[in-house]
Amino acid sequence: MIKGLYEAHLPVSNIEKSIEFYQNIGLELAYKGKKVTFFWIEKGRSWLGLWECEEAQLPYHPSIRHLAFYVENEDIKKAKTWLEKREINVKEKFGFSQEQQPLVLANNPHTHAAIYFQDPDDNSLEFISPLMLDNEEAFEMMELKDWFNNHI
Known part of the structure; x- marks a missing residue:
């Protein structure tokens, strides 16, 4: 059934700064929202979700407790x-x-x-x-x- 990891999520403190960083390392922007952004790791097969939250929430944000399998x-x-x-x-x-x-x-x-x-x-x-x-x-x-x- 499982063919690979489809998505992983990371909490970030500044979505714009993170967008710049992940574009700089070569990931393609798939979707940009106000507080959440997705980058293709492999288009159509896996992506990374970035969720902006307060720094105090970073260790506990729900995005670090979610995996999606392709x-x-x-x-x-x-x-x-x-x-x-x-x-x-x-x-x-x-x-x-x-x-x-x-x-x-x-x-x-x-x-x-x-x-x-x-x-x-x-x-x-x-x-x-x-x-x-x-x-x-x-x-x-x-x-x-x-x-x-x-x-x-």
């Missing part, structure tokens, strides 16, 4: 069943219940399917699969089954 599109479709067979509960995320996952994230311009769960220490884990890169279509988050009904 999975193929065919595997994300069956990920919920795969997890349940291993007695791993899917977690509610972004207002979507366990039953509604996997879901499709509207991280314009990149579209991903994802499902969320936790390890025994409550670290946030995710299976994620890119659906479309450089997508210009705006949409709301939805269940993966609805995405495939509308895009296949």
